[in-house]
Amino acid sequence: MRQYSPQKIEQKWQKIWRKTRAHQTNLESKKPYYCLDMFPYPSGEGLHVGHWKGYVLSDVWVRYKRMQGYDVLHPMGWDAFGLPAENAAIEKGIHPKKFTQANLKMFKKQLNDIGAMYDWSLEINTSRPEYYKWTQWIFLQLYKNDLAYRKKAPVNWCPSCKTVLANEQIIAGKCERCGQDVTTKYLKQWFFRITKYADPLIDDLEKIDWPEKVKTMQKNWIGRSGGVEVEFKAKVPEKRAFLTARRRVLYWTKPKELTIPVFTTRPDTLFGTTYLVLAPEHPLVKVLTTKDKKEEVSSYIEKTKKEREIERISEEKEKTGVFISAYALNPVNNQKIPIWISDYVLPTYGTGAIMCVPAHDKRDFAFAKKFKLPIVQVISPTGKETKLKEAYVEEGKMINSGEFDGIKSEQAEDKITDWLKKKNLARQTVNYRFRDWLISRQRYWGCPIPIIFCEKCGEVPVDEKDLPVRLPKIKDYKPLEGESPLARSSKFVDVVCPGCGGMAQREIDTMDTFVDSAWYFLRYPSAHIRDKAFDEELTKRWLPIDAYIGGIEHATGHLIFFRFMAKALKDLKLIDFDEPAQRLFNQGMIYYKGAKMSKSKGNVISPDPLIKKYGRDSIRGYELFMGPPEQDIEWSDQGVPGVYRFLQKVWNLVTSYQSATSQQPNKELEQLMHGTIKKVTEDLERFHLNTVVSALMEYTNQLTANNQQLSTEHLETLLLLLAPIAPHLSCELWQKLGHKESIFKEKWPKYKEELAKAEKIELVIQVNGKVRDKIEVEAEIQEEKAKEIALASQKVQKFTEGKKIIKTIFVPGKLINIVVD
């Protein structure tokens, strides 16, 4: 008997798979299944065993789906644009394209090492003109439908990377890449109108099979909160010129009287409002501030601009603010209340102004205490005024609230709102935490934005037939101060205006790489098609994605962007679905020595020596067996050898088998086989891959122990169930059993429910809920019989003797519990 030598087997089968194009997709399929891995950014780091986890998982899944008779689309590609390649280019002087190309080659080799069935004929690369031509085309579709627009806006600016950052790229006020403090800068930038889809992005989460965790993260990120916008009137201390309105904030109601809308989720606390606070950036601040306060106010505004980011991250934020010496009227009781400015009010949320109820809001309480502003309690747990040491944020009975006194605060909320609405002083609104998606980057290595600026015609979109707008070759990739390095290429910048034929200039910013990855899932089935971004028929057949597999780190980034893209394209009637992925699975991360496995932490385990010693199938098996796939898990060096021993057992069992030695079918083995098929199939469906492996181990152990009574079917079933996990080994042993065709052309085994059930069971006998005996009985045993047997047991009698039996509880096929007094 030959030894199990994974090296030889694995190389042999990978070669065969390549030669026979075993992994090519049947794009004309009638039974399509689209499983997509989040495509990698080809960094220089290479794959370690941590990366394997997700790829092994998806490969097991598609191999299983294939054996179920599906034509599987399982493509792979490269998210090749982006900052790291560009930074490497600046540091090492290598062209980003070369750098990316080299990494990509290595990545591909390492991915193939896993033994995964990727269809490389549909490979995509976002940095190639054949791809980004369509990224630009999609941009133009959004632009023409007012979903892409340009505006001057305060943006997050990293002074070290000299670029604008999206909210997603800021962690605790610092740049995700370099750790520098992020500052604010005003630039004209491109945005995608993602906020238009805020509601469907939340509501449609209901209809997709995604992890609850991701759904909650997205909901929190979008941050929808319903409330009321209440109007406060304010007198202007002296006559002022009319100012341009920003949003709906500023308009004159009467001469010298202004309206300040305020957003609140707690209209029930209106009577407790003792002052207003405006964001320092609020446009009315200039109008309202009295002459004597001018200087103090403008210096506070300056300070806010500079210090905001640093203050934001400090633990205990001491409240600061300035009284602008103006007053407003509380609409419910016409009380004159002071107006302040403070940086704790955000200009971008709600109306940029808040009503302050120190008695019932923690922040307002702290502010009022510091500046000695009045605190009026309007809700009380008892219905009487209590001494407040801190803000009371619970519900209770209304007090100090005029006609609303005595009722519950939940009811007051509606009643006060209605009362205000009747007087036209309030309206119901919804606010969202997230902002439109800023896609401009002042960088070289990205997709050029297909827009031309002309002095006469203004913003002109590039004609679709002129796409792609190619990224020019330049020598210096370093970003200029606040400008893309593309500004250096006059060949690129200077262009004839498509509108008037005059001289014009191209947009020099490039797109955020998340734009590339927001639509890539549409490209794969059409990757071979040159004249369309995605073919209508192929898209109909293959999309949406049936299973999407990748890490959770994209929960509030990519996974929102690509949902937005699907919704936008659906609205433009370019596709007929609005959720890109029906099922999402997030694999957990692998830890080693207490930290996430990564090159920078110096704790990576390379698969190469493990491949040499134990083989790819053993690593695959361990990656699954180590724990639930969605869980973060610590790598163990003992794990792979454990699975290797198991595979070796399988090898020995199958290679030493010599046709049926026993004519009598063994009933217990029969039942075990069907039970195993059932367990493995059900666990696969639930992605419980760790228990799939242990079920196969148990099955193998039992077969080994009864190897005198094996039939070919027992072994074939084992190989079929094992095939998705250990494809090389299974192919080899399948051949050894005399099969000419590949095991992956076989059907997934089916079990018979009646055979999966045991004929005999161990009936558990409990007395007062404690196990006292176990007796083997017929599985179909009825309560009467079971009771008889139970009471006949000596072990049971020991505990029932001299006691009254109150009742017995019988669980068919499981146990009987005798309750005594």
Next chain:
RNA sequence: GCCGCGGUGGCGGAAUUGGUAUACGCGACGGACUUAAAAUCCGUUGGUGGUAACACCUUGAGGGUUCAACUCCCUCCCGCGGCACCA
């Protein structure tokens, strides 16, 4: 602060709707083979008491519901993750 997930042997973990807690694997211990080691194979392995049969205890802590709780409810502790002055 708010939201979410989790806490089970020496370790990774298992336990469809409440129904035998600790499957499977690792490690450890004992044995076989061997001059020896590795590899392989066999056995033992939650804790306490007991020669043993067996008994009692045990799923972060404490209560509760139930014939029966890792599973459901309440209070609390710890760990991880997300958001964070969002009104």
